[in-house]
Amino acid sequence: MKFRRSERLVDMTNYLLEHPGRLVSLTYFAERYSSAKSSISEDLTIIKETFESRGIGTLKTVPGAAGGVRFIVSIQRDEALSFIDEMCGIISSPERLLPGGYLYMTDILGQPEIVNKVGRIIAAAYADKKVDLIMTMATKGIPLAYAVANHLNVPVVIVRRDNKVTEGSTVSINYVSGSSKRIQTMVLSKRSLAEGSNVLIVDDFMKAGGTVNGMVSLLEEFHATVAGIAVLVESENTEERLIEQYLSLIKLSDVDEKDKKINVSRGNYFTKTS
Numbered sequence: 001m002k003f004r005r006s007e008r009l010v011d012m013t014n015y016l017l018e019h020p021g022r023l024v025s026l027t028y029f030a031e032r033y034s035s036a037k038s039s040i041s042e043d044l045t046i047i048k049e050t051f052e053s054r055g056i057g058t059l060k061t062v063p064g065a066a067g068g069v070r071f072i073v074s075i076q077r078d079e080a081l082s083f084i085d086e087m088c089g090i091i092s093s094p095e096r097l098l099p100g101g102y103l104y105m106t107d108i109l110g111q112p113e114i115v116n117k118v119g120r121i122i123a124a125a126y127a128d129k130k131v132d133l134i135m136t137m138a139t140k141g142i143p144l145a146y147a148v149a150n151h152l153n154v155p156v157v158i159v160r161r162d163n164k165v166t167e168g169s170t171v172s173i174n175y176v177s178g179s180s181k182r183i184q185t186m187v188l189s190k191r192s193l194a195e196g197s198n199v200l201i202v203d204d205f206m207k208a209g210g211t212v213n214g215m216v217s218l219l220e221e222f223h224a225t226v227a228g229i230a231v232l233v234e235s236e237n238t239e240e241r242l243i244e245q246y247l248s249l250i251k252l253s254d255v256d257e258k259d260k261k262i263n264v265s266r267g268n269y270f271t272k273t274s
Contacts, residue, residue, distance in 0.1 A: 003033040008043055016047065016059070016071040021127075021153040025068035044069055055079060057127075073151045075124045077270070083117055084249050084266055091233070091250060094260040101255045103262065105233075109140050109204060118249065119147025122202065122230045125247055125273050126152065131227045132197040133157055135215055137186070141204040144232060148202050157192040157199075159215055161185060167192075171221050175214030186214050188222075198227040206231040209243035216243075234267055247272050 003011070012029060029040045048059040055076030059069045087108075096104045108114055122144075133155045136145035142158060149156045163170055167189040174183050193199070201215050216226055234248035248267030255262055 003035065005039075005043065008033050008035065008040075009046065012043055013047055013050075016069075017056075019153060020057075020071050020073050020123075020151055023062060023068045023070050025066075028068070072127045073120060073123050074127060075121055080121050080124075081266075081270070083121070084269070087114070088250055088264045088266065091252075092262045092264045094262065097255065097257065097260055097262060099257075101257055103233075103252070103255075105204065106140065109143050115143045115147045116150075118144055118232055119149075120151050121249060121269070122148045122247065123151035125230070125269070126200055126228050129227055130198045131200045133193070133199055135159060135193075135199050135201050135219070136203055137161075137211055137215070139204070141202060141232075144204055145202045148200065148230070152200075157188065159186045159188050159218065161187065163187055171218065173214065173218050173221065175210060175217060177208075177210040184214070186211075186218055188218055193219075193222045193224060195223045197222070197224045199224050200227045201229045203231045205233045205235070206243070206246070206248070207235040209241055209246075212246070213242040231267075233264075 011033075016024070026037045026040050029035075030037045033040070044059060051057045051059065055074060057071055057073045060072055061067070061069055090108065091103065091105070098104055131152055131154055134145045134149040134152070135157050136142055136159070138158050138160045145156050160167070161184065163172070167187070169190045170187045171190055172185055172187040174185055176182070177184055199219055201212055203212060206212055212229055219226060229243060229246035231246060231248050233250045233252055234246070236251050236253045247269050249269050251265050251267045253263040253265060
């Protein structure tokens, strides 16, 4: 079946967006659309220019017989700033304040549009790095982990606090919670993580960083490398931060239960990625 150029452009764009990070050969597209490689190359140039002008991402060309093109996600600074400022306004709403100074965020992490945008912002920061998979705890951070993984086209591994028979053989460690100073346990299936993997840790909230630090220690048991650490919200007022190198989109500065005030601001994302 012969495709018109407009049809090729739409289908190629859709394919690249659905397969971020995957190397696609010109031969594959040429056979898919029964078109000459020269025509495919011209189409890819148009797509690349559109992606870059709209801040969607870019296409990286890999030369050689085994080469091709790879879509790399990105986001414009102004778009990310606008979204994070909007999120700060949402999170600072007094109705989110729970007893004990906790914040209600379940509804936010249940909205696909928000989660997808957070995932894209985080993924853009690591798009040029070697990331083999995303790791998170079996908590509210799971949707964020899958959103980031979707934009980087890598698997997700979920660390649990107890053994599951369906996980098979596991590796477990004890770690100290940064906030409560209690000894807790985290478990990961031996089959879920290959030795030497480059792992991006993603979580929804970080206080002192005890849980994230535990995941770092767990990765050491697998002889894996931490490719980065990214959180949606970090708590600023903590006596001892166990993690130093990380990205945060939002910073929780203060919670006043009496006056029902929540002070939040932009995290360190722009200072770390600029």
